[in-house]
Amino acid sequence: MIRLTIDGQEVTVPEGTMIVDAAARLGIDVPVYCYHQALGPLGACRMCLVQVEKMPKLVTGCTTAVTEGMVVHTQGEAVEKGRKGVLEFLLINHPLDCPVCDKGGECYLQDYTFEYGPGRGRFQEPKIQKVKNGPINDLVLIDQERCVLCQRCVRFMGEYVGEPHLLLEGRGVETVVTTVEHQPATSQFTGNVIDLCPVGALLSAPYYHKGRPWNIERHSTICPHCPVGCSSLATTRESHIIRMEGRPVPDRDWGWLCDRGRFGYDFGYHPERITDSWVQQKTTSAAQATRDVAEWMQRTLTQYGSGSIGFVLGGHFTAEEAHLLRRFAHDVAHTDHIAMVRDVKGYLPLSLNGTFEDVAQADAVIFVGVDPYEAVPVVHLKLRDRLHHFPQLQVMGVGPRRLTRETMPGQDYLIDAEDEAIFFAKALASRLPNDSRVQALIASIQDYSLPVSDADLEVFGQKLLDAQHLTLLWDGENSDMATVLSVLADVRENPTAVLPTFGPVNWRGYEQAGIDPQYAAVEDLLTKVRNGDIHMLVLWGADLLREFPDRKLAQQALEKADYVVSAQVVPPLDMPYIDALLPVATWGEVEGTYVNMEGRLSIGAAGVQPPGQARPTRSYVVNWARLFRQEWQDDAWDVFDNAEGDVLIRADAAVASEITLTRPATKPADGVWTVIQGAWVVENGLPSEILEPRETEFVGRISPDDAARLQIGAEGGYVQAQTSEGSVLIAVRPDPAIMEHTLWIPRGSRHDWAQHLEGVLTLMRPEEVPSV
Incomplete structure (x- = not known):
């Protein structure tokens, strides 16, 4: 530790700390433009000049490391003159042009000029003119005349993200920030340069001239689009969310957002937003729809008794809303049939759940079926940050496609999706053949062959055991992985952490509210509906035909139910089967708690009012209880009761009582294509007009060799898929991460054809399909 004095105050900081950071510990603000802790020192802007005793000239506080006994002055005549x-x-x-600049009132150049700058300029020559409001891409604008060349944006994209889409071009006073080859930046992290820019040079295109600091409000919230639940600030004006910004959390989070989280906020007022109540395909008032649904509930209970109503919840509600629905189901509707829609079968016990701190400490990271760049993009940035500070980080991917990439290099083990658990089990058995837990794990699959060598299994098994701090990211696709992960954590001597990358977004919050989050729960509920044991089905935000993998079971349940009630934000695929459609309030319109993939609790603020007839969940259940002639009493439940600070309390991990793996089904015959799915946040759930320029019809992916055979160019094209349900035209593009004779589609895609790819699959050129 180093002790020094800054402006007469002593402070002790770690060796290597820069003067600006040491001053910040004392609450002393040293002005900076180019410096950012996540990017490291540069010394490009010279704004952070300070005086250090025994040094002949002023020094830059962002590039000068502290030394023992150093005496620093951040104020004084020389410092003021330099700044x-x-x-x-x-x-x-x-x-x-401050009066017309979107950054006016939020600009460091403006603030520092008032505090440190000259009262007026001495130069009368004409100013050099550059590009104003030119596009970096469809979402980010650049005003080169306002740029102070701090290089934050260039360094962030090149060094931190690893996608160098921005650069400095020109010389001297003609130097500007622009895109590589003047082509639009395609990274999904470009929006972060808006927050990083200390002046008004980089601006949000959707927010451009939409508001100024004195006529907007900001609310702390979280991003609802993926399980990361990024800390955010929502800017609101006139009952609209008009901007999302990252919200840094000291010593934990830099406040980065992916472009989906930054710009996908407009689903609340999207043209497809449901704002009217529908009963039997006719619009009606909210009050009448509420009464009709209550009458159906009472009729169902009278005719069939307790347990005749089932509730299935979608993932975008708060933990408090989930608790309210569970209480209503039990106390008023007299049913315990309440579950949460799931799109994968896996479940991770809370005892194994890691945090993002495990990513920051990991020496080995394994992607199990998931590409974090696509599924949980900000976790990819956290991994990049770890790689920057720990270049020895081992990165491995295990799944049916390549999961590492140029920005996160590592080794891939390519196996079928249902074989991931077997791969881990056999790898452990190769190094621990006499361990009873491992023996039980492989008892039923010892003779099962994998497309990897014994040597690769041994190397992977050794890495599993040797890692000092092992962190795994799991997509939840292979449910047997939970058993394997439990055994892995038990046999390892060092920390083992698992981060679940699957949804729905707030499933941990629902679990805390008393709702079973496992796939078997919703499967059992829908089976009871299909078999006639449950007669009324209430879908609270759940879209079964889009989100539930067993489409056939979902359709049978929807057809069998006497009444289907659906509370939604946008029209679901279930629409043909729905008897009552209720507009419901969603993220940004209801305050409550969300629990993210690391088990961390965050409060989402209610910044705007729900549009039209849309109402909060609480409004519906209170009114239904009143129509049932029951008083609704609030209880003392608080999701924070089971948290230490803002992280859920973990119980000690325990090995599953039944250690056994399911033997996968027979592999497809030669020539038959395999369909695999994965999370892709761009395609996730709720629609966005702002992000439409980023969306593509060609969301399906095939290998480049297959694309060449099918005459599909790099930009994508159409092929005919022959399935057990018939023929369907699908849109695909080549992707080097995909194996031959494999079709990848995003899970829960909004494209209709993506819902019809069950059964045997062959792909061919459309003109080769015989006419029927």
Whole structure:
């Protein structure tokens, strides 16, 4: 530790700390433009000049490391003169257009000029003109005249993200920030440069001229689009969310967002948003729809008794809303049939759940079926940060496609999706052949062959055991992995952490509210509906035909139920089977708690009012209880009661009582294509007009060799898929991560054809399909 004095105050900081960071510990603000802790020192802007005793000249506080006994002055005549000179040079060619700049009132150049700058400029020459409001891409604008060349944006994209889509071009006063070859930046992290830019040079295109600091409100919230649940700030004006920003959390989170989270906020007022109540395909008032549904519930209970109503919840509601629905189901509707829609079969016990701190400490990371860049993008950035600080990080991918990539290099083990658990089990058995837990694990699959060598299994098994801090990201596709992960954590001597990348978004919050989050729960409920044991089905935000993997069971349940009630934000695929459609409030319109993939609790604020007839969940259940002649009393339940700070309390991990693996089904015959699915946040759930330019019809992916045989170009094309249900035209593009004779589609895709790919699959050119 180093002890030094700054402005007369002593402070002790770790060796290698920069002066600006040491000053910040004392609450002393040293102005900076180019410096950011996540990016490291650069010294490009010279704004952070400070005086260090025994040094002949001013030094930059962002590039000067502290030394023992150092005495620093962040104020004084010399420092003020130096900063004033820097600002005068920065303003020579600046357009001084603060009254029309979106950054006005939120701009460091503006603030520092008032605090440290000259009262007026001395230069009378014409200012150099550059590009104003030019596009970085469809979502980000650049005003090159306002840029101070701090290089934060260039360094973030190139060094931190690993996608160098921005660069400095030109020389001297003609130097500008622009895109590589003047082509639109395609990274899904470009929106972060808006927050990073300390001036008004990089701006949000959707927010452009939509609001100013004095006529907006900001609310702390979370991003609802994937299980990461990023800390965010929502900007609201006139009952609309008009901007999302990252919200840094000191010592934990830099506040990065992916572009889906930053710009996908407009689903609340999307043209497809359901704002009217529908009963029997006719619009009606919210009050009448509420009464009709209550009458159906009472009729069902009178005719069939307790347990004749089933509730299936979607994943975008708060933990408090889930608790309210569970209480209503039990106390008023007299049923315990309440479950949560699931799109994968896996479940991870809370005892094995890791946190993002495990990512920051990991020396080995394994992607089990998931590409974090696509499924949980900000976790990819956290891994990049770990790789930057720990270049020895071992990255491995296990699944039916390549899961590592250029920005996260590593080794891939390519196996079938249902073989992941077997691969781990056999790898452990290769190194621990006499361990009773491992023997029980492989008892039923010892003779099962995998497309990897024994040597690869041994190497992988050794890495599993040797890692000092092992972190796994799991997509939940192979349910047997939970058993394997339990045994793995038990046989390892060092920390083992698993981060579930599957949804729905708030499933941990629902679990805390008393709702069984396992796939078997919703499968059992739908089976009871199909068999006639449950006669009324209430879908609270759940879209079964899009989200539930067993489409046939979902359809049979929807057809069998006497009444199907659906509370939704946008029209579901279930629409043909729905008797009552209720508009419901969603994220940004209801305050409550969300629990993310690391088990961390966050509060989502209610920044705007629900549109039209849309109402919060609480409004519906309270009114139904009143129509049932029951008083609704609030209880003392609080999701934070089971948390230490803001993280759920973990019980000690325990090995499953039954250690056995399911033997996979027979492999497809030669020439038959395999369909695999994966999470892709761009295709996730709720629609967004803002993100439409980023969306593509060609969401299916096949290998480049298959694409060449099918005459599909790099931009994508159409092929005919022959399934057990018939023929369907699908849109695909080549992807080097996909294996031959494999079709990858995003899970829960909004494209209708993606819902019809069950059964045997062959792909061919459309013109080769015989006419029927």
